[in-house]
Amino acid sequence: MIDLRSDTITLPTEEMRKAMCEAVVGDDVYGEDPTVNRLQEMSAEMTGKEAAMYVSSGTMGNQIAVLTHTQPGSEVIMDADSHIYNYEAATASAFAGIQPRPLPGIKGILPADLVEGAIRADDVHLPPTSLICLENTHNRGGGRVVPLENMKSIYAVACKHNLPVHLDGARIFNASIASGVPVKEFAACVTSVQFCFSKGLGAPVGSIIAGSRDFIDEAKRWRKRLGGGMRQAGVIAAACIVALETMIERLADDHANARLLADGLAALTGIEFNPAEVDTNIVMVKPTVMSAERFSGELKKRDILTGVMGPDMVRLTTNKELDHGDIEKTIMAVKEILAGYSTDK
Ligand code: TLP
Numbered sequence: 001m002i003d004l005r006s007d008t009i010t011l012p013t014e015e016m017r018k019a020m021c022e023a024v025v026g027d028d029v030y031g032e033d034p035t036v037n038r039l040q041e042m043s044a045e046m047t048g049k050e051a052a053m054y055v056s057s058g059t060m061g062n063q064i065a066v067l068t069h070t071q072p073g074s075e076v077i078m079d080a081d082s083h084i085y086n087y088e089a090a091t092a093s094a095f096a097g098i099q100p101r102p103l104p105g106i107k108g109i110l111p112a113d114l115v116e117g118a119i120r121a122d123d124v125h126l127p128p129t130s131l132i133c134l135e136n137t138h139n140r141g142g143g144r145v146v147p148l149e150n151m152k153s154i155y156a157v158a159c160k161h162n163l164p165v166h167l168d169g170a171r172i173f174n175a176s177i178a179s180g181v182p183v184k185e186f187a188a189c190v191t192s193v194q195f196c197f198s199k200g201l202g203a204p205v206g207s208i209i210a211g212s213r214d215f216i217d218e219a220k221r222w223r224k225r226l227g228g229g230m231r232q233a234g235v236i237a238a239a240c241i242v243a244l245e246t247m248i249e250r251l252a253d254d255h256a257n258a259r260l261l262a263d264g265l266a267a268l269t270g271i272e273f274n275p276a277e278v279d280t281n282i283v284m285v286k287p288t289v290m291s292a293e294r295f296s297g298e299l300k301k302r303d304i305l306t307g308v309m310g311p312d313m314v315r316l317t318t319n320k321e322l323d324h325g326d327i328e329k330t331i332m333a334v335k336e337i338l339a340g341y342s343t344d345k
Helices: 015-024 034-047 058-069 112-118 148-159 172-179 183-187 213-225 232-245 251-266 293-302 322-341
Strands: 051-055 074-078 099-103 129-135 165-168 192-196 207-209 284-289 307-310 315-319
Touching: 015 232, 015 284, 034 051, 034 183, 034 192, 034 207, 034 232, 034 307, 051 058, 051 112, 051 213, 051 251, 058 129, 058 192, 058 207, 058 213, 074 207, 074 213, 112 148, 148 165, 148 183, 172 183, 172 251, 183 232, 207 213, 251 322, 293 307, 293 315, 293 322
Parallel strands: 074 099, 074 129, 129 165, 165 192
Antiparallel strands: 051 207, 192 207, 284 315, 307 315
């Protein structure tokens, strides 16, 4: 199988398995797991934040951030295509009791004036705005890197209105490798940041949220309330340390494979997308001669797995389990599927 469904399907490396096996552990709810503590210190340092906390998933990290920053009945500004709005089972409404304010972003870019215009006035009729959420890279936007300048301008608006900003940086290392902007610089534009170890970085479990010491102290209480306090979590955190030490630079290989795939597919008719918009490891295409479901199904018949992201959107996500040969095979398979409908451009 050639698995392009997601980069979450990546398997731990031998070095990760060894580190997991040998991890020195303790009870992390008491703050006594040395491996978790080391991972948190490394993560705080890499994001330039005072403190960091290890959590079980990106969803838990984002939701703890929302819970920590907001109050029930307040409004949270977010992109209508964001992960928090689309793929977290409305947790922010169910648990934090917030009202989402989805804005029409452009592949993850929210113009700062649009954000500012959505901030509520102080009026008894209106829900107070409590938080702005950003996402970089932007998943439904096809893995696009949200430019640092855009984040800076939103942060300036947030500071003016005394609002926190949370970054869903599930793939912030992809953004950094693709743009050359250090993670710290992206993180400097936000109050809190979440990033994932179990995507392109290949570790089996976990995410980090980072922010001020006070924010993390309060976030720890929310993690406990949600049942997310883990005990000898060093066993899984050990793999995340290896991910930070050995797997960041290699994301460039995933980006190169996505480029190869995008260039190959762009030469075909029967699917639409802009190859110039492929910044990282996601290629989001729109089949024009059949439904997304059918296109994905045809690829599956040829042992190629893809993600259906909507009635006319299919996501192909490169990851460390794939090589150039797999990409070539995928291009050939798409060519074959579309052959009945189109010829080369
Ligand atoms: N995304 C998954 C699916 O949920 C769509 C994927 O395959 O891409 N933020 C972003 C931007 C994400 O892409 C994801 C996972 C998360 C948060 C949530 O992370 P997990 O799966 O660890 O809860």
